Amino acid sequence: MRICVYPGSFDPITNGHLDIIERASGLFDKLIVGVLINTSKSPLFTAEERIHFIKKSCTHLDNIEVDSFEGLLIDFMKQKNATTIIKGLRAVSDFEYEFQMALMNRKLNPKIETIFMMTNSEYSYLSSSLVKEVARFGGCIKGLIPSVVEKEIFKKYNRR
Ligand SMILES: Nc1ncnc2c1ncn2[C@@H]1O[C@H](COP(=O)(O)OP(=O)(O)OP(=O)(O)O)[C@@H](O)[C@H]1O
Numbered sequence: 379m380r381i382c383v384y385p386g387s388f389d390p391i392t393n394g395h396l397d398i399i400e401r402a403s404g405l406f407d408k409l410i411v412g413v414l415i416n417t418s419k420s421p422l423f424t425a426e427e428r429i430h431f432i433k434k435s436c437t438h439l440d441n442i443e444v445d446s447f448e449g450l451l452i453d454f455m456k457q458k459n460a461t462t463i464i465k466g467l468r469a470v471s472d473f474e475y476e477f478q479m480a481l482m483n484r485k486l487n488p489k490i491e492t493i494f495m496m497t498n499s500e501y502s503y504l505s506s507s508l509v510k511e512v513a514r515f516g517g518c519i520k521g522l523i524p525s526v527v528e529k530e531i532f533k534k535y536n537r538r
């Protein structure tokens with residue numbers, strides 16, 4: 379069974395992420411979305427909320443698992459029996475960091491392969507941070523995120 383992991387913060391999931399999930403899910407028996415719990419960052423949504431949004435957005439796909447992890451991606455992959463890392467590439471700006479990460483992960487476990495998928499041009503400018511920034515100031519984020527996220531993101535900011 380070919381299992382891949384698509385890691386990220388997903389704070390929150392955007393339509394750019396969803397596009398990668400949909401396209402990659404067709405290439406593997408199982409795609410595990412790995413929600414990174416980074417204790418040095420303070421996310422807008424808890425890991426549970428982020429997982430919930432991803433699950434809600436993927437109900438039309440039948441080979442998706444969503445789970446959170448802390449620490450090394452390589453250890454999470456081992457625990458999940460996964461052999462491939464999926465990463466999305468938006469622009470040259472993503473490349474340098476991702477290149478470094480891919481080589482470090484290969485150093486840590488040479489059996490693990492990283493595969494990069496080009497963004498859909500429609501979403502090439504999209505990031506969770508930018509969506510949050512726009513939402514925080516009341517801008518329109520329709521069409522950039524799954525509808526389940528839209529309500530919740532404004533709720534968060536109104537409460538603050
Ligand atoms: N619009 C997009 N198109 C293709 N890939 C994307 C897109 N947005 C993010 N990705 C990829 O998804 C993975 C997870 O990214 P991450 O959780 O950092 O999202 P992000 O949108 O970059 O959020 P942040 O602004 O917090 O960094 C990375 O491999 C990233 O390159």
Ligand SMILES: [Mg+2]
Nearest residue numbers: 386387505506
């Ligand atoms: Mg990012």
